[in-house]
Amino acid sequence: xxxxxxxxxxxxxxxxxxxxxxxxxxxxxxxxxxxxxxxxxxxxxxxxxxxxxxxxxxxxxxxxxxxxxxxxxxxxxxxxxxxxxxxxxxxxxxxx
Numbered sequence: 235x236x237x238x239x240x241x242x243x244x245x246x247x248x249x250x251x252x253x254x255x256x257x258x259x260x261x262x263x264x265x266x267x268x269x270x271x272x273x274x275x276x277x278x279x280x281x282x283x284x285x286x287x288x289x290x291x292x293x294x295x296x297x298x299x300x301x302x303x304x305x306x307x308x309x310x311x312x313x314x315x316x317x318x319x320x321x322x323x324x325x326x327x328x329x330x
Contacts, residue, residue, distance in 0.1 A: 235271065235328035236297050240287040240321045248316035249283060255316070256287075259309035267303065269296020283318070290328065 244252045256275045263273045272290035291297040300306055 237326040252316040262305035
């Protein structure tokens, strides 16, 4: 399995919109991407306006489906206006 952790910093005053857009795309991922085992947004308790996206895919093909999905692309476009820079994404290999 492949895991991703993305750190996203959001502009002041844009958190509510960012979370709303993420909720919508998360619902689509859950409904349409069976290869995505986990897709969760978490808000930092220590860094203001900072979020982590935790993702787990069964394999590279499932990750590719997510990256190319119309819902994901549309959401990323809407989220881009909320973000204070590019996400920092770490790719990991799941061990257990």
